[in-house]
Structure formats: structure tokens, C-alpha cells
Amino acid sequence: MTVDSTARATTRRSGVKRTTKKTASNTETATAATSEGQSTGAGAAAKSTKSAGKTGGTARKTPAKKAPAKKATAKKAPAKKAAAKAPAGKKRAAAVPGEADRPEMVQLLTPEGQRVEHPDYAIDLGAEELRGLYRDMVLTRRFDAEATALQRQGELGLWPSLLGQEAAQIGSGRALRPDDYVFPTYREHGVAWCRGVDPTQLLGMFRGVNNGGWDPNGNNFHLYTIVIGSQALHATGYAMGIAKDGADSAVIAYFGDGATSQGDVAESFTFAAVYNAPVVFFCQNNQWAISEPTERQTRVPLYQRAQGYGFPGVRVDGNDVLAVLAVTRAAVERARTGEGPMLVEAFTYRMGAHTTSDDPTRYRSDDERESWEAKDPILRLRAYLEAEQLVDDAFLASIDEESDTMAKRVRESIRTMPDPPAMSMFDNIYADGHALVDEERAQYAAYAASFADTDEEGR
Amino acid sequence: MAPGEKLPIAKAINSSLRKALENDPKVVVMGEDVGKLGGVFRVTDGLQKDFGEDRVIDTPLAESGIVGTAIGLALRGYRPVVEIQFDGFVFPAYDQIVTQLAKMHARALGKIKLPVVIRIPYAGGIGAVEHHSESPEALFAHVAGLKIVTPANSSDAYWMLQQAIECDDPVIFFEPKSRYWGKGEEVGRGIPAPLHRARVIREGTDLTIASYGPTVRTALQAADASAEEGRSVEVLDLRSISPIDFDTIQASVERTGRLVVVHEAPVFFGSGAEIAARITERCFYHLEAPVLRVGGFHAPYPPARVEEEYLPGLDRVLDGIDRAMAY
Numbered sequence: 001m002t003v004d005s006t007a008r009a010t011t012r013r014s015g016v017k018r019t020t021k022k023t024a025s026n027t028e029t030a031t032a033a034t035s036e037g038q039s040t041g042a043g044a045a046a047k048s049t050k051s052a053g054k055t056g057g058t059a060r061k062t063p064a065k066k067a068p069a070k071k072a073t074a075k076k077a078p079a080k081k082a083a084a085k086a087p088a089g090k091k092r093a094a095a096v097p098g099e100a101d102r103p104e105m106v107q108l109l110t111p112e113g114q115r116v117e118h119p120d121y122a123i124d125l126g127a128e129e130l131r132g133l134y135r136d137m138v139l140t141r142r143f144d145a146e147a148t149a150l151q152r153q154g155e156l157g158l159w160p161s162l163l164g165q166e167a168a169q170i171g172s173g174r175a176l177r178p179d180d181y182v183f184p185t186y187r188e189h190g191v192a193w194c195r196g197v198d199p200t201q202l203l204g205m206f207r208g209v210n211n212g213g214w215d216p217n218g219n220n221f222h223l224y225t226i227v228i229g230s231q232a233l234h235a236t237g238y239a240m241g242i243a244k245d246g247a248d249s250a251v252i253a254y255f256g257d258g259a260t261s262q263g264d265v266a267e268s269f270t271f272a273a274v275y276n277a278p279v280v281f282f283c284q285n286n287q288w289a290i291s292e293p294t295e296r297q298t299r300v301p302l303y304q305r306a307q308g309y310g311f312p313g314v315r316v317d318g319n320d321v322l323a324v325l326a327v328t329r330a331a332v333e334r335a336r337t338g339e340g341p342m343l344v345e346a347f348t349y350r351m352g353a354h355t356t357s358d359d360p361t362r363y364r365s366d367d368e369r370e371s372w373e374a375k376d377p378i379l380r381l382r383a384y385l386e387a388e389q390l391v392d393d394a395f396l397a398s399i400d401e402e403s404d405t406m407a408k409r410v411r412e413s414i415r416t417m418p419d420p421p422a423m424s425m426f427d428n429i430y431a432d433g434h435a436l437v438d439e440e441r442a443q444y445a446a447y448a449a450s451f452a453d454t455d456e457e458g459r
Numbered sequence: 460m461a462p463g464e465k466l467p468i469a470k471a472i473n474s475s476l477r478k479a480l481e482n483d484p485k486v487v488v489m490g491e492d493v494g495k496l497g498g499v500f501r502v503t504d505g506l507q508k509d510f511g512e513d514r515v516i517d518t519p520l521a522e523s524g525i526v527g528t529a530i531g532l533a534l535r536g537y538r539p540v541v542e543i544q545f546d547g548f549v550f551p552a553y554d555q556i557v558t559q560l561a562k563m564h565a566r567a568l569g570k571i572k573l574p575v576v577i578r579i580p581y582a583g584g585i586g587a588v589e590h591h592s593e594s595p596e597a598l599f600a601h602v603a604g605l606k607i608v609t610p611a612n613s614s615d616a617y618w619m620l621q622q623a624i625e626c627d628d629p630v631i632f633f634e635p636k637s638r639y640w641g642k643g644e645e646v647g648r649g650i651p652a653p654l655h656r657a658r659v660i661r662e663g664t665d666l667t668i669a670s671y672g673p674t675v676r677t678a679l680q681a682a683d684a685s686a687e688e689g690r691s692v693e694v695l696d697l698r699s700i701s702p703i704d705f706d707t708i709q710a711s712v713e714r715t716g717r718l719v720v721v722h723e724a725p726v727f728f729g730s731g732a733e734i735a736a737r738i739t740e741r742c743f744y745h746l747e748a749p750v751l752r753v754g755g756f757h758a759p760y761p762p763a764r765v766e767e768e769y770l771p772g773l774d775r776v777l778d779g780i781d782r783a784m785a786y
Contacts, residue, residue: 212566216534223566227558233524234559237531244487244513244537264555267524274519428569429603431627435655435702437603 105315105347108322111375113383115322123326127390133174133321134385135399137166137378140190142403143199146410147189147206151356155414156206160187164319164351167377168284170194171324172252172346175332178220179249181242183235186224187284188254195221199406200413209420229255229262232281236268239277239335250335251279252328258289260305261297269309269341278335280328281306281343284318286350291363303345311341318348319377349375422448465643469502471613472578472634474646475620476503476540480510483538486624489516489525490542490578499544500580500639522552529575530560538574540624546581546633547590553598560629561604572627576620580636581609582673582723584770586763593760594672594724599631600701600733607701608654609633611675613644615698618651626654633700635673657704659711663693666717666783669708669734671697674721674771681776692780700730708734709741716747717786719779721771725755748786753779 106121125133144162151159162169165187173194176182182191192202196219204213205224212223225231235253242249259265260283272279285302287294294302306313312334316327324346331342349372353360385391426441460466460474479486488503488510494517497504507515518525522543529539543549549556556577563573583592599605606628610616616634623630652658660675661682670678675696682692693711697703712718718738720731731752738750753771761769771779 210566210568211562213568215570216567217571222534223563225559227554230527230555230559233527233555234531234534236524237528237533238535239531240528241532241535241537245535263521263551264523264527267519267521267527270519270521271524271528428565428567430606431564431569431572434606434628435704437702 105317106323106327107317107320108326109317109320109380109384111319111380113380113387115384118323118326121323121326121330123322123329125322125325130381130385130390131395133170133325134378134381134391135402136170136174136190136193137321137381138399139403139406140166140170140193141378142407143193143410144189146407147203148352148356150203150411150414151206156203156356157208158206158355158357160206160355161350161352162187162189164349164372164377165284165286165346166190167321167381168318168324168346168348171321172254172282172328172344175325175328176252177249179247180332181220181222181235181238181249181251183222183231183238183251183253184224185228185231185254185256185259186226187256188224191254192219192221195219197221200410200417203410203414204417207414207417209417229259229264229268231255232259232262232265232268233271235279236272236275236277236341239272239279239341240275242278243275248336249278250332251277252282252332253279254282254284256289257283257285257287257294257297257302258292259283260302269305269311269343272341273309273311276338276340278338279341280331280335281341282328282331283343283345284348285345286318286348288350288354288360288364290354290358291360293364301345303343306343311343313343313345315345315347318346319372319375319380321377321381348377460647462647463645464647466613466617466646467640467643468610468613468616468634469500469639470643471617471646472502472620473504473506475617476506477509479538479540479621479624480506480514483624485536486538486540487514487516487532488540488542489518489529491518491520491525491544493517493542498542500636502578502580502634502639503542522548522550523555526552526555526560526575526577529577530555530563530573533573533575534571538576538624540576540578543577543579545587545591546579546593546595549577549579549595552577556599556605556629556631557602561602563604564628565604573629574624574627575629576623576626576632577629578620578632578634580639581633582635582637583760583766584637584673584723586766588763589760592763592766594633594722594755596631596633596700596722597724597729597733600730604629605701606630606655606699607633608699609635609672610698611635611638611670611672611696613646614648615696617646619654619698622651622654633672637673638676652698655699655702655704657695657697657699657707659693659707660696661692661694663691663715665691665715666719666780667693667695667708667711667715668719668721668776668780669695669697669731670721671700673723674776677771677773677776678721680773681780684773684777685780690780690784703730703734703737705734705737705741708738712738712742713745716745717783718746718750719776719783720750720752720754721776721779722752722754723770725757726752727757729754748783751779751783 106118108118108123109115147159148161150156169188169190173191184191189202201214204210216222232253232255235251239251255265283302303313303315314327316323327344331344334342426437429437476488488506492499493503494507494515525541529541532539560573582594596607600607608619610619623632668678678694682694685692693715695711720734722731731754735750753775755769
């Protein structure tokens, strides 16, 4: 490139007075070029030093690796000492809730199926309602097992199982009215069931035929949300809207123990409290965020977080469908009557893997799982129903039969679920259209059409 | 506001918000300090007094929370107009904007709409401390599902905000803060141009400058200075960054054969790079010179005392014109 130097003035043509030297634009460019050259040079020098270090590093691999390890140990050692000496450190460690000082949780049905009373939360359900909860849980578990099997058969790319969390989801889902609104994570298959979402619709995104796929307003059940905790804010905003409308609907935001570490969940607590939004924060503490135990997320029981934000929090036995229903009803009622948000921590357990891609044997023991098996949500309700003679063999058999029918329908529908046409990737990006999308859609269509003949032969 | 009244950009935006609040009970304005204070730039001055705390909402200091709850309000049927106090403060909300807001309409297969406007005072030249002078438009333009516009004058500020609020898609509305309180210009007359249409604001034959937001004024100054040197420079105000009106740019470049893109944002991976690539493809046989860019460097926005050297001021734009004409 040649620069026409005659076109350039000798001073800045803007006439702006500068404290720096009034040089010609040419000089400015030249200076820039020089400094650029210099910095490149410096960069190159740095690079060469680095690469030299790297080259040498092969020989000195062991000491180089050891050095930082030593440093870490050195750093740790005094901290350990301090902790041992300082009583404050000891105190802090003791504040972590262990098995011994685990806080009370609301329970209305013991793991053995015994009805017990709670001073703050009562429930009185008819036989039909109790049988309904049992049916919900059995069908949900069967659907979940079917989806896991479909993943193993290659029909789904991934499946996040809810096994073990049926009571938490059915109990809370059945506490809602149709005009309430649910903001789920990606594991709320039981809540979706309660909302009337067709189970097969939940499979679309895990099969890879869509990224959500249902109309959230069809059942007031928002799309599954994969990025952890984001939906807590959407729930809060929606609840703020309900309050503005003067309606008495409520919103429930689902999230897990891991999500409580997210800023969005903390911010949703703040917004909900400040605006007194009619939202129930429903945390399913299933003890594990993939491989990380709850101890990696918190040093206080999660339900106690609510106190700092100025609304009540309560821990409920998440494997007790009656207690979950009672507590969620109370929380939703609070929201309806203008008393604002509440945090419900459903203490439960993820019996299966995080998803079908996970391997829990790498991070947790069989003993732990077995101890939770004894608290199974379905078995305990069944024990109660049988003891009270509220179900008979015919009923139980009919539920099994219904499960089989549903599973068969799910299987058949997934196997015939069509892939979307490739052109559909350009659909619904914008509600009001976008010139670039139109252009690229047309370009892709022309490109795809250029294969039309070959395609016909191939098919 | 009476049609034709002369207002600076900040007041034009205020009038536009007022009009939207009057026209549609579902419009809510929310952000930090937008209520009693009227915003740190006074853009929302007086709105809370007239429309109440329920519609002009002072929010907690949490940008992700502001955008996240705005999404929830939109799902409930509201049309939130969110203010992010400064450009550099938008990043705590980046996840909500990019991961949630932009994609939700598509994820629901078009069943729900997200009419959220995010107003961001942007760009430099006001001698501010760090994080108050950035131009992050390209970071958002890369994301499908968002629309990005930026007015350069009072009339556009008024009409484009009306259009953004009426739009059923999320719109990021970048406001050139250094121009907020400039000279008053006529507002509210005539028929507004389509939101995403670029405008030829000065005709010329030798070279085209594509500018937007705060650089439009600089581009016009450069055209004036060039005219004195016997060069005829055409100036475009792009107005929209997503989508970009490539047809208007193309038509101009086919006339002039040369294009210089000017923006305050760093040129590396900036909107100028996209324009250069597309215009090269569209106008290859019309180009007399490569498409050049004048803008920010690949450096953090510098301290205010040297920002004039970082910004694409008149001299650097003229230098860009010189280089393009030298081919």
C-alpha cells in the first residue's frame, strides 16, 4: 500500500489542541507502527522465553511439577495450624450440620408408613386423593424408567432421572391450581405430569428434535431450563406480574441444592422479598449436584437461607408426599394472600445417576443409597394405604396395568417421533423477522436444493 | 412533548418512554435509580412521579436480576423497558440476555414472545472512570434472537425507542451517552423510517463512511473536512446493528467504490469486520480499495485522560479516508 503523503496535512485537521506533540498524521502512523513493532518484538521475546522454558521443562518436568505442589503444602500448613489453635476455626467447623444435629423437618408419614402429626402442618385427605397421589408417583416412576431405557436403546441422547424424588414433585405439583405457574429445572417430570403436560413432550429435547418444544402457557408449565438457577428469576418476574395484575395466582420455582450457589437464585430471593412477590421457591435438596455433595454448596441448612432475605424457610421430608403437599399448600396459600415468598427445602435423594451420562459409583457409596432406599416415597405411601385398607389388590394391579399402557405409548411415540426438517432451524428465531435470518435461510435453501436430484436417488 | 419540539437525545428518550407508558398499560420501566432520581443521566426524569412506583420501578442493584425478572414479566404479558446503568455493567446480565432472553422464543417453537427492551447508555468520550465508556454491541450482535439498534439523533431516539418497545422481540437499545445532552433537534414529526433501515445522511461520490451512534457526528465532520480537500464523502447512519441494512451499504459502495467503517468498539471482531466481509462479497467488482475500519484498539478502554487517542476522532477518520483513497 502506498500512502499519498501530499494528501496529509502537517497538523491534525481537527484543530484540536493537544498536550501531546503536534505531529503529522504520517508521523503518528509511523509511531504507531514502531510501537507496534516493539510490542510485537517484546511479545516474541516473551514467547521465546516461554518456549525455551517449555523445552527445558521436558527435562525438568519432575521438579517443575513438584514446586507448585510444595508451595500449596506450605500454604496449607500454617492454615491448618491456625485452625487447630484458634477456637474460632473449630467453632466454624462445628457449625456444619452433620447427621447428629440435622435440623427437624416436617414429616407426616414415616418411612414405615405411619401417619404422624406436625404442630404447624396438617393434612386431611380422602381415600380418593390418597390413591391419586399413589397413582401419580407410580406412573411418574414408570415413565422415568421407560425414558432411561429409551436412552439405553439409543432413542434419547440423554435422560435426567427423577428416581427417588417422586414425592417431592407430586406433593408440590398437586398443591397447585391450574392458574398457578411452574418454572422447572430439567428434572421435573413428576411436576409436568401433575400439570397435564403429555410425558412424550418432555422427551423431545432429550431426543434432539427440539430445544424445549411445548407451549409454556398450555399448562402454565414453563420450558425446562438447563443453565442452573436462571429460572428462579423468571419465576420471580412472573410473580411480580401477577401482583401487578392483582391476581391471586402463585408461582413455584424449582431448583436443586447445587443451584442455591448460583447468583441468580440469590438475586431471585432478593427481588422476591423486596417486591413481596407471590412465589414459592421449591428446592429439591437431593444431596448431590452431579458429584458434589451439599457440603460443597453450603455451610448452613439450605432452608435457613430464607431468613437472611426476610421470608420463611422450612425443611420438609421430601420423600413424604403428604408432608410435601401440606407444606407446599401452605406456602402457596401465603403467596396467594399477599404474604410473599417462602422457601421450601424438600430433603430427598437422587437415587439414580445425575443423568444417563453420569457414573455415581465414582463419588458415592452403596451404603448411602441403601439407607435412602429404606425411605422410598412410594413404598411408604403404599404401606400406609394397605394398613388403612384404602387399596386392594385390584387397585394396585390396575395401576400397574395403567403403567404398562403408558410406557408402551411412550415407547411407540418416541420411535415414531419425526426429526424436524433442517430448514426449521431458521424458524421462530424472531417473532418479527430478521433480514439476516431471511438471507441465510434463502442461501441454505438454494444450497440444499442443489442436492435435490442426488437426494431423490439416495432415498 | 409537542411534535416538532427541539429536544436533546436524553429528553427525546424521556418523551418516548412517557408516550409508551401512556399508550400501553403493560409497559413498565425498570432499572437502578430510574425512579426518584430519574436515572443517573436523568433520562427517566419525572416518569415515576407521573406513572407510579408500580410502572417505573427502582430495582435492587443486580443486573442479572433485572433482566431475569424482566423476562418473567414479559412471560406474564408485560413489556418491560429495562435500563442498564452503564455499558460496562451489563455483563452480570449477559447470561440472562444471551442464554435465556435471546433463545426462549425459539425454544418454545414460537409459542411465547419476549418483548423486552434493554436500554444501555454506551460508548465513551465523557471522561468517565473505567467500565463507563464501553461499546459492547458486537458481543450481542453475535447472538441470534436479539435485535440491536442505536440512534444518533433526537428524532431517531424518539421513534426508534417507540418501535423497539412495540417490537415483539428482545431489542437492545444502545444510547450514545456522549450525545445525550447535545443541541436540541426536532422530534416527533413525520413518519418514522423502518427500525432496521440505514440512512444516507450525506451524499457523496468518492467514498462511503458507515457510522452509527456516537460516530455519526464524527463522520459528518470528516465529510466536511474532506470536502474542503476536494473529496466527496457519503455518510451512512446505520441505526441498526442486528440486523444490518447491507442493501443500503451496498448501494452506496456501488456508487463510491470505497468504504470506511467507523465505530468506537474495538475493530477486532467488531461490526466493521462483519461489514467488510459482507460488502467485499457483495461489491467485489465495485471496490477500488479494501474496506477499512477505524475504531477502538485491542486494549481495555483506556483511562479517560487518553481516551481521545483511543476513540475514532476526526483525525483518525480522516487518516482512514486517506488510506482508502490511496489505493
